[in-house]
Amino acid sequence: MIYRAIAVLALCTVVIPAQADSSFIDSLSEEERAWLKGNPEIRLAPDPHFPPFEYFDEQGEYRGMAADYIKLLESRLGVRFKIIQLKSWDEVLAQAKARKIDMFSAAAETPQRSEYMRFTRPHIAAPGVIVTAGDFAERLTLDKLRTMKVAVVSGYVWHDLIIHRYPEIRLVVVPDITTGLQMTSFGLADAMVGDMATTSHFIHQEGITNLRVGTRLKQQLELALATRRDWPELNTVLEKALTTITPAEHERIRSRWIRLEPPSLFQSKTFWMAILAVAGGLGLVILVIALWNRTLKRQVDRRTRDLRAAQMQLIQAAKLESVGRLAAGVAHEVKNPLAIIQMGIDYLRGVVNITGEDAQAMTDMEFAVTRADTVIKGLLDFSREKKLSKQKKDINEVIRESLHLVNHELKQRNIELEEYLEPTMPEFEMDPNKLQQVFINLFTNAAQAMGKDGHLIVRSDIKALDTDDLNGDAAGTFRQGERAIVIQVEDTGPGIDEAKVAKVFDPFFTTKPVGQGTGLGLSVSRNIIELHGGTIVLRNRASGGASAVLMFKIPNGA
Amino acid sequence: MKKKILVVDDEASLTRMVKANLERTGKYEVRTENMGSKAIEAAREFKPDLMFLDVMMPDMSGDEVAAALRDDSELSDMKYVFLTAIVTKDETETMGSEIGGHQFLAKPVKTDELIAAIERMLGD
Numbered sequence: 001m002i003y004r005a006i007a008v009l010a011l012c013t014v015v016i017p018a019q020a021d022s023s024f025i026d027s028l029s030e031e032e033r034a035w036l037k038g039n040p041e042i043r044l045a046p047d048p049h050f051p052p053f054e055y056f057d058e059q060g061e062y063r064g065m066a067a068d069y070i071k072l073l074e075s076r077l078g079v080r081f082k083i084i085q086l087k088s089w090d091e092v093l094a095q096a097k098a099r100k101i102d103m104f105s106a107a108a109e110t111p112q113r114s115e116y117m118r119f120t121r122p123h124i125a126a127p128g129v130i131v132t133a134g135d136f137a138e139r140l141t142l143d144k145l146r147t148m149k150v151a152v153v154s155g156y157v158w159h160d161l162i163i164h165r166y167p168e169i170r171l172v173v174v175p176d177i178t179t180g181l182q183m184t185s186f187g188l189a190d191a192m193v194g195d196m197a198t199t200s201h202f203i204h205q206e207g208i209t210n211l212r213v214g215t216r217l218k219q220q221l222e223l224a225l226a227t228r229r230d231w232p233e234l235n236t237v238l239e240k241a242l243t244t245i246t247p248a249e250h251e252r253i254r255s256r257w258i259r260l261e262p263p264s265l266f267q268s269k270t271f272w273m274a275i276l277a278v279a280g281g282l283g284l285v286i287l288v289i290a291l292w293n294r295t296l297k298r299q300v301d302r303r304t305r306d307l308r309a310a311q312m313q314l315i316q317a318a319k320l321e322s323v324g325r326l327a328a329g330v331a332h333e334v335k336n337p338l339a340i341i342q343m344g345i346d347y348l349r350g351v352v353n354i355t356g357e358d359a360q361a362m363t364d365m366e367f368a369v370t371r372a373d374t375v376i377k378g379l380l381d382f383s384r385e386k387k388l389s390k391q392k393k394d395i396n397e398v399i400r401e402s403l404h405l406v407n408h409e410l411k412q413r414n415i416e417l418e419e420y421l422e423p424t425m426p427e428f429e430m431d432p433n434k435l436q437q438v439f440i441n442l443f444t445n446a447a448q449a450m451g452k453d454g455h456l457i458v459r460s461d462i463k464a465l466d467t468d469d470l471n472g473d474a475a476g477t478f479r480q481g482e483r484a485i486v487i488q489v490e491d492t493g494p495g496i497d498e499a500k501v502a503k504v505f506d507p508f509f510t511t512k513p514v515g516q517g518t519g520l521g522l523s524v525s526r527n528i529i530e531l532h533g534g535t536i537v538l539r540n541r542a543s544g545g546a547s548a549v550l551m552f553k554i555p556n557g558a
Numbered sequence: 559m560k561k562k563i564l565v566v567d568d569e570a571s572l573t574r575m576v577k578a579n580l581e582r583t584g585k586y587e588v589r590t591e592n593m594g595s596k597a598i599e600a601a602r603e604f605k606p607d608l609m610f611l612d613v614m615m616p617d618m619s620g621d622e623v624a625a626a627l628r629d630d631s632e633l634s635d636m637k638y639v640f641l642t643a644i645v646t647k648d649e650t651e652t653m654g655s656e657i658g659g660h661q662f663l664a665k666p667v668k669t670d671e672l673i674a675a676i677e678r679m680l681g682d
Binding site: 332334335336344346347 | 569571575576578579582614641643664665666667668669670
């Protein structure tokens with residue numbers, strides 16, 4: 001059983017040699033059948049160098065599309081063509097003229113060739129293309145090649161076409177496709193005209209990278225079988241045989257040999273999709289890199305800002321430490337003499353009955369002691385290491401409490417208070433007493449600047465900062481777009497002398513008459529605000545008067 | 559009976575005038591010292607009801623003087639009022655209660671303030 005099964009299998013796989021297709025032979029006429037019998041040897045000379053249509057490989061084997069058709073025809077007809085390898089197409093033509101060969105398997109029909117050969121219908125077709133080096137912005141046509149040097153292979157249909165239809169084109173006639181492509185590649189010719197199949201094949205084979213298979217021409221290369229003119233029977237037999245080749249068989253041969261289906265890389269959807277994909281990918285990579293860079297830059301900026309802030313704090317701390325030591329020394333050395341003067345005044349009052357101007361002198365002296373003491377006290381305040389006693393609180397409360405404390409002074413000066421406080425202010429960690437000191441200082445400054453009559457405007461707000469807000473200290477502490485708590489204390493007084501704006505925070509700077517201010521209030525205020533991570537900026541209002549702008553960070557999660 | 563007050567400060571002119579100003583009221587018997595070490599001896603001998611004590615003196619600080627006298631049983635009722643040049647007036651008001659019934663006064667101080675302090679510490 002097993003033996004028989006194997007035998008059946010073996011029978012099925014036996015390769016049957018080229019053998020006449022009996023149904024096809026039956027369809028031939030008597031004469032045709034007789035002719036075939038009487039001419040068993042048909043000499044066929046292919047173009048030795050016309051891939052992918054036909055060529056001889058390194059082993060001398062006949063190959064290509066036409067070779068496949070010949071094999072197919074051999075099986076239909078039950079004949080063997082005698083393949084003769086000649087050196088060139090020119091030689092093939094010469095031998096055909098001399099009747100030393102009987103048949104071409106793939107040749108374009110031309111009037112000259114028709115004088116000695118009879119052509120069948122074309123069985124192979126390939127569109128003509130213009131091959132150029134590099135890219136032309138516009139779509140080239142044969143018309144546009146008129147002023148250019150164009151390479152064509154000697155004797156090919158393109159040669160005839162251009163000579164007859166486009167005589168203005170400056171032709172560079174080359175012996176073979178490779179030469180034409182190389183000349184085009186090196187710029188010795190502006191373009192080459194050939195068929196898509198062969199030019200693509202050679203560009204690929206030669207690895208020429210700078211050539212583009214550009215415009216596909218209306219004209220196409222059509223190759224047909226051709227037989228010697230004095231053998232009409234062979235022509236009709238082949239013509240009939242060609243009709244039996246099915247579309248599937250045509251397609252199989254075609255797809256086996258035509259490497260590049262699209263006429264041009266640049267007319268190909270897939271190519272553009274690929275370019276798009278690659279460009280998209282690259283774009284994405286660049287975007288990612290750009291974003292990453294931006295993130296890095298931001299980080300660097302932030303770190304730099306932090307470092308600068310830390311450095312400023314260190315400098316400030318060192319400054320305060322030395323000022324503090326100095327202040328302590330000054331306080332001790334000045335306060336003791338002040339104490340002696342004060343005691344002296346008290347003593348004199350006790351021992352002498354002082355009246356009139358003498359009593360005024362005593363009062364003035366006592367006032368001088370108090371003034372000197374106030375300066376020393378301010379200096380100590382300014383220099384002393386501030387330890388904040390923090391608690392979570394709404395800054396509006398601190399503002400209201402401070403306003404309450406200065407209310408009396410405002411009334412005395414007939415200053416009207418305008419309060420615009422943001423109702424939903426997030427609480428943050430603060431030392432309410434210290435901030436109260438700041439606000440009282442600011443309110444008092446404003447009141448004193450206005451003297452009598454005026455408006456004190458107090459605003460609190462939460463806002464996204466814009467460039468206008470980032471002046472002075474604020475520029476180093478806050479970022480554009482950052483949301484912050486902003487407090488504004490505005491007055492309708494004379495404003496600040498622009499030349500002095502930069503100095504207002506310097507210790508001992510004052511615009512007040514001698515004896516009315518220590519010049520320490522604003523510098524102490526700034527210290528306190530800085531200890532809260534905030535900033536204070538003074539500026540003039542457009543509508544007149546001065547404005548102090550305090551900004552605080554919104555706590556995380558608020 | 560007059561209250562006994564010891565005034566200790568390295569500034570002799572200050573102690574002299576404080577003595578004069580206080581004694582003029584007729585309520586106090588005042589003794590002065592200008593050095594910390596001398597102040598300890600004077601306190602043991604004079605046994606004051608209250609001592610004005612300068613915090614910063616060249617030989618020893620007011621703290622050290624007070625510490626030396628703290629364990630003296632005969633002086634256990636003595637009150638201290640520290641006089642200081644460094645602590646500011648605002649702080650003396652809040653700190654006073656924290657230091658075991660003693661009080662701080664910031665220089666420059668007026669006679670009236672000294673008297674008020676004595677009265678507060680010793681009762682009228």
